[in-house]
Amino acid sequence: MDTLAFLIRRLGQAVVVMLVISVIGFSIQDNLGDPLRELVGQAVSEAERQALRDEMGLNDPFVLRFGRFLAGAVQGDLGTSYFFKRPALEVILDKFPATFELVLAASLIIVLVSVPLGVFCAIRPNGWVTQAIMGFSIVGISIPVFLTAIFLIYIFSIELGWLPSFGRGQTVTLGWWTTGLLTRDGLAHLVLPAIALSSIMLPLFIRLIRGEMMEVLRTEYVRFAWAKGLSSRRVWFVHAFKNTLLPVITVGGVQIGTLIAYTILTETVFQWPGMGFLFLEAVNRVDTPLIIAYIIVVGLIFVVTNTVVDLVYTLVNPMVKITGRAA
Amino acid sequence: MSAVRAALQSNFVYRFLGDPVAMVSAGVLLLFVLGAALAPWIAPQNPYDPLQIDIMDSEIPPVWQAEGEARFVFGTDAQGRDMLSTILYGTGISLTIGVFAVLLQGLIGVTIGLISGYYGGRVDGFFMRLADIQLSFSTLMVAIIVLAVFQAAFGVGLYEELAIIMLILVIGIAEWPQYARTVRANVLAEKEKEYVDAARVIGLSRLRIMFRHILPNTLSPILVISTVQVANAIVAEAALSFLGLGMPVTKPSLGSLIRAGFEFIFSGTWWITIIPSIVLIVLILAINLLGDWLRDVLNPRLYKET
Numbered sequence: 075m076d077t078l079a080f081l082i083r084r085l086g087q088a089v090v091v092m093l094v095i096s097v098i099g100f101s102i103q104d105n106l107g108d109p110l111r112e113l114v115g116q117a118v119s120e121a122e123r124q125a126l127r128d129e130m131g132l133n134d135p136f137v138l139r140f141g142r143f144l145a146g147a148v149q150g151d152l153g154t155s156y157f158f159k160r161p162a163l164e165v166i167l168d169k170f171p172a173t174f175e176l177v178l179a180a181s182l183i184i185v186l187v188s189v190p191l192g193v194f195c196a197i198r199p200n201g202w203v204t205q206a207i208m209g210f211s212i213v214g215i216s217i218p219v220f221l222t223a224i225f226l227i228y229i230f231s232i233e234l235g236w237l238p239s240f241g242r243g244q245t246v247t248l249g250w251w252t253t254g255l256l257t258r259d260g261l262a263h264l265v266l267p268a269i270a271l272s273s274i275m276l277p278l279f280i281r282l283i284r285g286e287m288m289e290v291l292r293t294e295y296v297r298f299a300w301a302k303g304l305s306s307r308r309v310w311f312v313h314a315f316k317n318t319l320l321p322v323i324t325v326g327g328v329q330i331g332t333l334i335a336y337t338i339l340t341e342t343v344f345q346w347p348g349m350g351f352l353f354l355e356a357v358n359r360v361d362t363p364l365i366i367a368y369i370i371v372v373g374l375i376f377v378v379t380n381t382v383v384d385l386v387y388t389l390v391n392p393m394v395k396i397t398g399r400a401a
Numbered sequence: 402m403s404a405v406r407a408a409l410q411s412n413f414v415y416r417f418l419g420d421p422v423a424m425v426s427a428g429v430l431l432l433f434v435l436g437a438a439l440a441p442w443i444a445p446q447n448p449y450d451p452l453q454i455d456i457m458d459s460e461i462p463p464v465w466q467a468e469g470e471a472r473f474v475f476g477t478d479a480q481g482r483d484m485l486s487t488i489l490y491g492t493g494i495s496l497t498i499g500v501f502a503v504l505l506q507g508l509i510g511v512t513i514g515l516i517s518g519y520y521g522g523r524v525d526g527f528f529m530r531l532a533d534i535q536l537s538f539s540t541l542m543v544a545i546i547v548l549a550v551f552q553a554a555f556g557v558g559l560y561e562e563l564a565i566i567m568l569i570l571v572i573g574i575a576e577w578p579q580y581a582r583t584v585r586a587n588v589l590a591e592k593e594k595e596y597v598d599a600a601r602v603i604g605l606s607r608l609r610i611m612f613r614h615i616l617p618n619t620l621s622p623i624l625v626i627s628t629v630q631v632a633n634a635i636v637a638e639a640a641l642s643f644l645g646l647g648m649p650v651t652k653p654s655l656g657s658l659i660r661a662g663f664e665f666i667f668s669g670t671w672w673i674t675i676i677p678s679i680v681l682i683v684l685i686l687a688i689n690l691l692g693d694w695l696r697d698v699l700n701p702r703l704y705k706e707t
Contacts, residue, residue, distance in 0.1 A: 091534065102550055212693065216686040218636045220643050221678045224663065228671060239667075328537060335542035339640055343663070354644060357549040365553065369546055373538075380537050 080388060088381045095373035099366040100143045103153070104136075152370060153363030157356070162367035166349055170371075171251050172242055173337050173348035179268035180333065184275050192283025193315060196291060208284075211277035219336050223270035223343035230266060238263050240345040267344045271336055275329055282325055286318035320390060327383025331376045416698050423694040429687040437493035444486035445473075449652065454481050460670050476672045478658075479665060484672065487658055488680055494654040495681070498568050499635040503627055505573025506634075510580020511623065515611045517581060518588025529585070532578035540575040541637060547571050548646040561649035568647055572634050583626055587619040621699040628692035632685050639681055655681045 146152065155162045195204045217225075231239035243263035245252045254260025290296060291314055299309045338350030345351065349368060356364035417423055436443070446453050462468050463476040463484075475484035517528040535543075548571055552560045560567070591597060592615070600610045635655075641647040642656030643663075650661045655677050662673030 105554065212689060213686060216632070216689050217682050218640055218685070220640060221659070221682060224659070224666070224674060224678060228666060228675065232667065232671075331537060331542065332539035335539040335545065338545060339644065342644060353549075357553055358645075360553045362553070365549065372542070376538055376542075 077388060081385065084381055084384055088377045091377050092373065095370060095377075096144060096147055097140070099147075099369050100140050102369075103143070103362055103366050104139070147370065152367040155356075155361055155364045155367075157359050157361045157364070162363040163371070165364060166352065166367045166371050167250075169347060169349045169352045171253060172346060173334075173341070173350060175253065175255060175264065176267055176271060176337060176340065176346060176348060177330075177333055179264050180271035180275075181330075183268055183272040184279055187272075188276055188279035188283055192280045193287055193310065195280065195284040196287035197310060199288065207280065211280050214273060214277040217273070219270060219274040220339045220343050222273045223267070223340055226266045226270055227343070237266050239266065242347055267340050267346050270343070271333065271340045274336055275333065278329070279322070279326075283318060283322060286321050287314060290314045290317050320387065323390070324383060324387055327379055327387075330379045330383075334372060334375060413698065417694075420694060422690055426687040426690040426694070429683060430691060433492055433684055433687070434496065436489050437496055440486070440489040440493055444483075444489045446483040446486040448482045448487045448490055460665070460673075462670075463672050463676070475676050478662060478673045479670075484676055487653060488655070488677055491653050491655045491658050491677065492680065492684065494565070494648060494652065495635050495638060495656070495684075498565060498572070498638045498654065499631045501569045502572035502576075502634040502638070503630045505569060506576045506630060507580055507623065507627065509574065510577035511584050511616070511619075513577065514581040514584025515588055515616060518585035519592060519607065519611050519615070525585070528581065532581055535575070536578050540572075541640060543575050544571045544637060544641060545644065545646060548641060552646060561651070564648050565652075568638055568641065572637050576630060576633070579626060579630060580623065583622050584619050587622055588615055591615050591618050625692065625696045625699055628688055628695055632688040632692065635681075635688075636685060655684075 150163050152162045154160065155165050158165050191207055195207055198204055227239045230237045238259075241263060242254045243259035244257040245254045245260055246256045247253075254264055296309060296314055299313045304313075334350075337348060338353065340346065341348045341351040342354060349371070353365070353368040355361075356368065417427075441447070448454070460479060461470055461473050461477045463473075466476075473483050473485070475488065477483055478487065513528050517525045548567060551567060555563065588611075597610060597614060600614050605614075638647055638654060639656030639659070642654050643660045645660065648654040648657045650657055653661065658677040659674050659681070662670075662675075662677065665671075666674050
């Protein structure tokens, strides 16, 4: 029963955070740019302007206008992009597959590389390979993601000419989803951006998995497993590794937010046609509805991932203290 | 003099002198700080002074390349500015933003951490939840959105003048939870000690106990996270400038230099981007290595993510 109460409280919190995000979004809309000017231009007299303002409800009290904004937002209406002359949400969602595939590919690289390396570093803490990996990881942490991206382009696209440096390449449309994962060209375009995006998280995860694994290897039950005469493979992977996963899941969930922030940088360097690239273009064009739509969509992704991670965490670990964690 | 002798004989200095990585990092960092501070005197050119720049000098490669010129050790950028000079000045701007942003983080974070840890209860719950929420939205994301909105609201012209202040404020405010959590964790441990009881019994005010008695005992973790935070702030500034939300090209930090050079990388003039990039990486690496060493030596109680 406790879990259900926690679930409800957690969802309540998520709703509150989303409400705060939409207040922020709305106040930006309210203060940035004049929708009337976008609509009618400069050539309309002041009296007509006022009449139009009244008619459009721009002079209504704040609460009323916010209510209308919220009602629209819940139904997926976040205004019309000034530049694209299309619903802002639609413009954003068109770009969602590109960003999603980039994040997916980067996450895959992170998991496939950091788990074996982290475990290895924990099992052989004093070998030279471990020293080398740990040394690389501090260098890796010190290289900002956009510089990794620039160096990758410089080496693999310009000097060696092996891989393309911008865009998504050839894509295939499946319903409303455009994917670059099904063509050779699309995959080739994905390689460098995905490596660049994963580079920033790799050192963090290697260090995290190593630290947790070393801690677990010192516990009583692992010593007991050794004493029972289990094979080292079984002790490491079945007994020890499983218990390093919990903290990794939580940190991983929190880092998904950061990963989305880094997509803006990666997409800018590689001109990857995703949401982050679109957002920066919208900022340069002062396309307010698009800016707000991006903030709300990204806010929603943050809140949903954080909530899901928290819920998974409680399900996996019954010992977790379920009060006192926030969105 | 005895203070100096005592300092020289301390464990801290002893371990520093025994660790080549720490010494090299400190040396490199010192070099950067001196280079940036003395830039107006040692830089071959003042990149802010249009009279000293000749557009005819643009895109000259570094001196070790065939077409390089001895006047420009690291070559010139697209506007004919000497790369070495812009890098010296740019490092100064990056360091200034990094240090002031961290001072602001520390001021907010330490105060909140002290209050949160010392008072406990509802105050503590409120601040720590606020910290949780703020951290769950990544700093970079918050900074990008806030700066993007301000840039759109101010217009590019006004924004460029205010950029340095905006960057310090945004990076400074976004990262206070790091300090608040660490300081709070230490205050919780210190609060139970006898000297605090003693101070309370004498009848000292809470403010005095917090700032004069507990705060000095939380300095080593503050010092350790400060080094890493300065590195993070410099990276954040560079990233924001690279996106065009930070320092303008006319008054470039390392990030805006990299941004300005990036469009030329495909036409073969790699040095405009790559050289400032390497400078930035070396700077960050030096600070991070020094931070790692400090953490090993001081071994403080840091906030551990669970």
